[in-house]
Amino acid sequence: MKIIVSIKQVPVRDSQLRIGSNGRWIQDNDLSFEINEPDAYALEEALQLKEKHGGEVIALCLGPARASQTIREALAKGADRAIHIEEEDLTAFDTLGIAKLLAKAAEAEKPDLILTGLQSDDLGAGQTGVVMAEVLGLPSATIIMAVETAGAGIRVKRELEDGWFQNVQMPLPAVLTIQSGINKLRYATLMGIKKAKTKEIKRVTVAELGGPAAPAATIERVYLPQRTKQTQMLDGSAKEAAAKLVEKLKFEVRVI
Amino acid sequence: MSGVLVVMEQRGGAWNRMSWETLAAGQQLAAQIGASASAAVAGNSVGALANELASKALDKVFAVDHQLLGAYTADAYTAALEQLIRRTSPSIVLFPHTYQVRDFAPKVATRFGQVLISDTIGFRVDGDAPVFARQLFQGKLNADVKPGGPAPHFASVQAGAFRADQLQNGTALVENFTPDLKPEMIRAKPEDPFRESARAVDLTAADIIVSVGRGIKEKENIPIVEELAKALGAELAASRPICDSGWLPMERQVGSSGQTVSPKVYMAVGISGAIQHLVGMKGAKTIVAINKDSNAPIFEVADYGIVGDLFEVVPALVEEVKKAKS
Numbered sequence: 001m002k003i004i005v006s007i008k009q010v011p012v013r014d015s016q017l018r019i020g021s022n023g024r025w026i027q028d029n030d031l032s033f034e035i036n037e038p039d040a041y042a043l044e045e046a047l048q049l050k051e052k053h054g055g056e057v058i059a060l061c062l063g064p065a066r067a068s069q070t071i072r073e074a075l076a077k078g079a080d081r082a083i084h085i086e087e088e089d090l091t092a093f094d095t096l097g098i099a100k101l102l103a104k105a106a107e108a109e110k111p112d113l114i115l116t117g118l119q120s121d122d123l124g125a126g127q128t129g130v131v132m133a134e135v136l137g138l139p140s141a142t143i144i145m146a147v148e149t150a151g152a153g154i155r156v157k158r159e160l161e162d163g164w165f166q167n168v169q170m171p172l173p174a175v176l177t178i179q180s181g182i183n184k185l186r187y188a189t190l191m192g193i194k195k196a197k198t199k200e201i202k203r204v205t206v207a208e209l210g211g212p213a214a215p216a217a218t219i220e221r222v223y224l225p226q227r228t229k230q231t232q233m234l235d236g237s238a239k240e241a242a243a244k245l246v247e248k249l250k251f252e253v254r255v256i
Numbered sequence: 257m258s259g260v261l262v263v264m265e266q267r268g269g270a271w272n273r274m275s276w277e278t279l280a281a282g283q284q285l286a287a288q289i290g291a292s293a294s295a296a297v298a299g300n301s302v303g304a305l306a307n308e309l310a311s312k313a314l315d316k317v318f319a320v321d322h323q324l325l326g327a328y329t330a331d332a333y334t335a336a337l338e339q340l341i342r343r344t345s346p347s348i349v350l351f352p353h354t355y356q357v358r359d360f361a362p363k364v365a366t367r368f369g370q371v372l373i374s375d376t377i378g379f380r381v382d383g384d385a386p387v388f389a390r391q392l393f394q395g396k397l398n399a400d401v402k403p404g405g406p407a408p409h410f411a412s413v414q415a416g417a418f419r420a421d422q423l424q425n426g427t428a429l430v431e432n433f434t435p436d437l438k439p440e441m442i443r444a445k446p447e448d449p450f451r452e453s454a455r456a457v458d459l460t461a462a463d464i465i466v467s468v469g470r471g472i473k474e475k476e477n478i479p480i481v482e483e484l485a486k487a488l489g490a491e492l493a494a495s496r497p498i499c500d501s502g503w504l505p506m507e508r509q510v511g512s513s514g515q516t517v518s519p520k521v522y523m524a525v526g527i528s529g530a531i532q533h534l535v536g537m538k539g540a541k542t543i544v545a546i547n548k549d550s551n552a553p554i555f556e557v558a559d560y561g562i563v564g565d566l567f568e569v570v571p572a573l574v575e576e577v578k579k580a581k582s
Contacts, residue, residue, distance in 0.1 A: 013470075014549065017396055026397070095362070095371045118358075122393055125374050127362040134366040139443040140330065142359045159513055160449055161355050169445040181500030216370045216405040220387060225398045225553070231545075231561045238568035239576075245544065246576040248560055253542045255464055255521050256488070256580050 001055035003046040004106045005079065006116035006128065007039040009063050009070040013121065024219050025091050035070045038117025042178035044185050045147060046115050047078045053149060056080045058109060062101055064088045068201065075196035076188035082201045083109075085209065094215040095123075099131035104209040107136060111173060113154070118143050118177040126177075133175035140175040141168050145182050258407075259292035259315060260285050261346035263337060263361075265354055266297060266305055267328070274352035276420035278413040281379075282350045283313060283424055288381045291347065294318065294428075298336055300326030306430045313426030318344070324437040330360040331442045336435035337364045343433070346408050348386065353412035365410040373401050373411040375531070386411075394530040395553035415512075415535045457491070457507045464490035464521045467510055467537070468498055471526020471547060471566050475503040481525050484570050487577040490523070495533045511536035526566045529554030546570070 011017070011031045020027040035043070046057045059074040059082040061067050071082045083105050090098070106114055114133075119126035126142075133140030145165065146157035153171040159179055160166055188196075206212055234244040250256040262282035265272040279295055286293035292315035297305045299321070306319035320340055324332045333356075341349060341364070349364075351357040353375045365372040376388040377398070387402045388411050403409035459465060466485040472478060485492040492508060499509040510517055511533040522540035527533060529545070529552055537543070538557050545558035546569050555561045562569055 011393075016551070017393060019397070026393075096366060096369070099366075124392065124394065125372075126358050127372060127374060130359070130362040131366050131371075134334075134363040140359075140363075141444065143355055158359075159355065161512060162516070163451055163514065164449050165452065166449040167447040169447075171443055181496065184502075214405070217373055217401050217403050217409075220400040220402050222392065222397050222399045224551075225391070225395065225556060227556050229557055229559060231555055231558045233561045233563065235563075238564055238572045241562045241564060242569055242572035242576045245560060245562060245573065246580050249521065249544075249577075250580055253521055256577065 001049055001053045001113060002058070002109065002111045003049060003055060003113045003115060004058045004060050004109060004111040005039070005043045005046045005074070006060045006102050006106070006114065006132070007043060007070065007074060008036040008061065008117075008120050009033045009067040010036045010120060010122045019222050023221055025222060033066060033070065035073065036117055036120045036122075038119060038178060038180050040117075040185055041180050041182050042115040042117050043074055043077065043079065044183045045178055046113075047186070048183060049113070049147060050078075055112070058083060058111070060102060060105055061085070062087060062098060063090065071201055072196050073188060075199045075201075076192040077186060078192060079199075081199055084201050084203050085206065086203050087206050091219070092212060092215065094217045095125050095127045095131055097213045097215055099128050100135055100213060101206060101209050102128065103132045103135040105204060106132065113172060114138070114175040115178055116175075118179050129175050129177035136175070138173055138175050139170045140177070141170060142177045143179045144176045145179050147176065258345060258347045259294060260289075260348045260350060261341070261344065262293065262295045262350045264295055264297045264305075264309065265352055265356060266299055266302070269305065271305070272352060272354055273420065274354055274413070274415050276423060277415070277418040278350050278352040279312065280420055280423045281413050281418040284418070284422075285348065285350070285379060285386055289384050289386065294344070294346070296320055296337075296340060296433075298325050298333060310428045310430050311425055312428060313424035314428035317428045317430045318433045319430055320433045320435060322435055322437050324439065324442065325435075327446050328356060329442045329444050329446055330363060331444065332437055333360045334363040334367070335437055335441055338367050339435045340433055341368070341408055349408050349410050351410075351412040353414050357412050361410065361412060368408055368410075370403075370405065370408065370410055373403060373409070375414045376411050377414050377417040391531060394528065395534070395556075396551060414531065416538065452506075457505075459491055459493055459508065459510065459515045459517050462491035462517070462519050464488050464523070465493050465510070465517060465519045465540075466490045466523045466525060467493040467495065467527060468504070468525050469495040469527030469533075470497050472498070472503075475501070477567070478503055480567065480570050484523075484525070484574050484577070487574045487581075488523075490521075493517070495527050495530075524554050524558070525570060527554055528552045529557065
């Protein structure tokens with residue numbers, strides 16, 4: 001099975017975010033970055049499918065030069081090779097523009113399966129995989145919690161709301177968006193890290209893939225959300241704050 | 257038509273209640289841009305549902321009826337909605353931001369060379385065009401997103417962002433729409449939805465819930481919050497990542513993929529407050545948040561907040577609770 005995993009590099013989860021000077025994105029030059037968490041699960045799923053059925057795992061990433069760190073980590077975990085669509089400024093693209101570039105790069109590989117995380121931790125649009133499928137004319141399924149082969153196709157477990165699930169059978173090639181928690185993430189081994197240095201990273205530019213499309217939607221402004229509730233902040237040392245909270249729970253909320 | 261079209265969601269003849277919130281959003285948006293609002297419901301034999309919609313203040317109700325829309329598939333729903341939108345030419349199409357919508361609505365938008373502005377929490381009108389607000393970075397920041405290019409424009413609406421009780425009643429004309437669907441268009445074969453197992457833990461019955469998130473760092477630290485739950489006589493719950501990691505069983509998960517709770521007190525310990533978690537607990541009467549990051553979105557819904565290290569605050573809290581109870 002030839003599997004492409006589309007991964008994204010995002011700021012690490014605990015980043016202190018500041019709004020950039022143009023007011024349309026964050027200031028990201030002083031942040032640390034990591035693989036988007038759902039994409040890490042998609043990569044793990046691809047590696048497990050390869051271990052079961054043989055084949056190849058190709059990591060595909062659209063991002064600036066710094067994203068090569070995340071790509072190397074994917075190679076260290078076991079991806080066979082990678083494609084890096086190198087582009088410094090992603091703010092000029094919307095989901096459709098990004099999905100078209102990824103689709104174009106994936107198409108040339110003729111994969112059996114394309115996996116990606118169900119959404120990104122930064123933009124959170126949750127559409128890249130679905131739009132890639134549509135652009136490529138492939139069937140897709142989202143929020144996937146299990147993947148197994150079934151005849152010439154696959155059977156996947158979709159997560160629905162409120163604890164419901166549904167199994168869906170579909171032909172290959174197909175695109176799946178993977179839910180966090182589908183599997184247990186592995187760590188890169190020392191051997192894996194060593195091997196990653198010799199693995200191929202093919203670099204392509206946006207221009208080589210047909211150039212940027214005019215975005216259909218643009219971010220006008222980024223801002224801090226307004227509080228909807230009057231939060232009483234309880235300050236002081238841990239002990240003082242705890243004592244204040246217990247007093248509130250006892251005399252205002254009356255549950256103690 | 258050139259108005260707002262709201263695509264409702266139903267399964268087996270029962271509405272997804274987020275549909276009503278989205279319909280209210282659609283009415284408000286239509287009023288502000290000086291256009292009409294219509295609604296569509298797709299499925300197999302949706303006449304009764306369409307008639308129910310006809311009692312709302314809408315221009316038209318489209319009953320998108322076809323045998324192949326009985327069990328949901330992305331292929332059939334995408335094709336049917338594409339055909340309806342081409343026929344009726346709305347300027348804006350709104351969906352509730354459900355798991356099903358996430359599965360097919362981006363495809364519909366793509367067929368019009370558009371993107372779905374997903375999970376929106378509000379809008380303002382700039383001239384005669386809407387600008388949608390949505391969250392970034394799991395709720396840490398908001399963004400205003402402006403649709404561009406030729407209509408139709410597409411957006412989905414977050415649970416709880418609009419209130420269904422603000423829906424305007426009225427009368428609407430029901431129009432049947434039979435899409436041109438063929439079995440060979442549908443590539444996926446869906447099986448019946450199922451629940452994993454009977455839930456052994458019913459969090460919805462608890463008066464007090466102590467819920468733990470990523471801030472707990474390691475499985476070995478879970479007893480720290482367990483002790484707080486015990487002291488308060490509370491149920492222990494968790495955000496999704498804790499259950500994903502197997503630190504607590506899935507049945508203790510609160511959020512869009514877990515249980516929805518509304519206890520007297522919900523104490524969120526080390527939970528940042530991503531929207532997937534908030535939808536499961538924001539109905540609690542009193543929300544307490546303990547988090548080291550003062551910008552964590554959980555503080556936006558909290559009644560009481562403590563910014564601090566949970567490994568110091570929680571043990572102190574256990575002591576104070578025990579003292580207060582003795």
